[in-house]
Amino acid sequence: MHPVVAEPRRLLVIEPCEECRGLFPSLQKAGWLVEARALGEQVHHPCQVGMLCVHSGVESRLDELRAIILASSAEWVAVVRPEDMSSAKVRDFISEWFFDFHTKPVDLERLLVTLGRACGMAHLREHSDKYLADHSHELLGESASIRAVRRLLEKLGPTDTPVLVRGESGTGKELVANTLHRLSARARQPLVAINCGAIPENLIQSELFGHEKGAFTGAHQRKIGRIESADGGTLFLDEIGDLPLEMQANLLRFLQEMTIERVGGTKPINVDVRVIAATHINLEEAVAKGTFREDLYYRLNVLQVQMPSLRERLLDLPQLAHHFASVFSEEAGRRPRRFSQAALLAMTAHGWPGNVRELANRVRRGLVVAEGRQIEAEDLGLERTSKLPPVLGTLEEYKLQAERQAIGDALLQYSQNLSQAARALGVSRPTLYRLLHKHQLSWAGLDIRDAGS
Structure with a gap:
């Protein structure tokens, strides 16, 4: 088997302060290619993760930052002074647009873990975006029908x-x-x-x-x-x-x-x-x-x-919902949000008389009214339910869905170490490579220089 070579992980740092610049050598040693830019410069730089150093002058330029984040496919991490978190405007902005944040002084080890998780999430999002682009006719789904x-x-x-x-x-x-x-x-x-x-x-x-x-x-x-x-x-x-x-x-x-x-x-x-x-x-x-x-x-x-009704293809509900969330997020001026487990359960229990068109309209509403990082059942205009969902597909379809979910969760948790991800899943590293290929999951760019492997 040919050795797998990891692509470089790219980090774009906007408005780096002196403390953040002091972290650059350690970040580069950990495998990051670091690019620094001032806010007024051209910042459309390809990267998996963006990092913003928040200071008092940034608060008046949040619209400019929002446009930069919307134009990128990266996940963003904020570095902020504790006193700046007293501003409701800054808190709301970070909650809405950032994967995570760190207050100064920055703990390097914690920051490296955050950046690794953000990189893994960016790769999963990139794969999802490519899949949706390849299926632009919107006849999405993996149900048999x-x-x-x-x-x-x-x-x-x-x-x-x-x-x-x-x-x-x-x-x-x-x-x-x-x-x-x-x-x-x-x-x-x-x-x-x-x-x-x-x-x-x-x-x-x-x-x-x-x-x-x-x-x-x-x-x-x-x-x-x-x-x-x-x-x-x-x-x-x-x-x-x-x-x-x-x-x-x-x-x-x-x-x-x-x-x-x-x-x-x-x-x-x-x-x-x-x-x-x-x-x-x-x-x-x-x-x-x-x-x-x-x-x-x-x-x-x-x-x-x-054409099957949505009730006949409930297995496709999560994929369709995430697709509409991605499509309508720009219209709403917000980052794509994920759906809580309660929201997914409520969607499964709903009768969907309006089918996929109704789903699209409810997701559009949810993106506008959601206040948390996730879209909740109430945001969709649906009632919460504790009722277990009905059988949504064949046993093989369930197996494929569960396998893909487990691999995705392991990549997020162990984004810097593929051997640890394989051990957590109870498979060998070559088997994990084959599973990644089988499910067309993007893992290029993850640090696979595993110690002791």
Whole structure:
């Protein structure tokens, strides 16, 4: 086996005081690459950990510091004089934005432990961010149901065949349409979406097919409809079950002939689109009641994707919640927060009638109102519960989740010594390396120069 070489651990120190500068040789001896910057300098320096030396002049520049922290992926540690902690503004700022803090005089050994833990947390956050970036379509999760959907989309994406996406409101049907378009040969062409239930009945003909100048009162110029504007690309018809019967006949004619006529026009226009439709209602029942055309149903329902409700994929709740916390944190002007165990338990016990859309909205609320370092059940508008969660997945899924959690906890606790992490887990160091690779956990940059190994 080739020896594993640790990447250097980088520490950016802003506004270093004389005492902090005196620590630099010891920090470098411990394996840190230390870079010092004044607050007014360009401080966008790649690092795993940032350290701020708080002094009286910093309090008036907290907005500037907040922007620096938001722009970095590092974890931050504050060094502060005891008397400065009497300022509520400073206390709130440190509580909101920093991984930990040390008061002067600084205990070097304690600081080294803090920096090591912060570095481990930064690597875990970096891995999570990369994972989310690689899954930007937001069809996240490791439950069997969502993995089956992703596999199906990989097969359906390259085809030009119509797809009907079914599922409750808020399950992510529009995300399915985005993914199918991205995976198709039409990906460079437009994806045009229209909500069939959100357009007034007297306007939907013009919205879909367009109109010529003078076609009706107020038609002062030609309008290109949604279908024509999607030419060469994908047309997404959301809530197709809400389309009026008269428009269903017009849409069926277009699907059969792939030509349209603008309102007030007489010339047929060829349009080449791939059609994806979505609905939350039972179309079979609608056909039986006569509110949806049977021939249109068969024209649209060639390939089908069934989106699971959030209740059917509770195993994915933590990952989805953390994803939304990361997405909305910048909007709220706050660092991403983790969820307390009570919050996770409350989320598991909740019925989620609004599905993933409801989860996103509750997390957005939680980020705004949370006052502690974690988002609590009350911040999400949920009641605390002591009820044990239901079985969320298969035994294999539980094993994988538990294995990954144990490795992550060990890396945080023993971020400077991989041999100790392996011993704590009861495995050999080569086995730990294989587990890190298996779970795609980032550990590069951790100090693995283990004494006595």
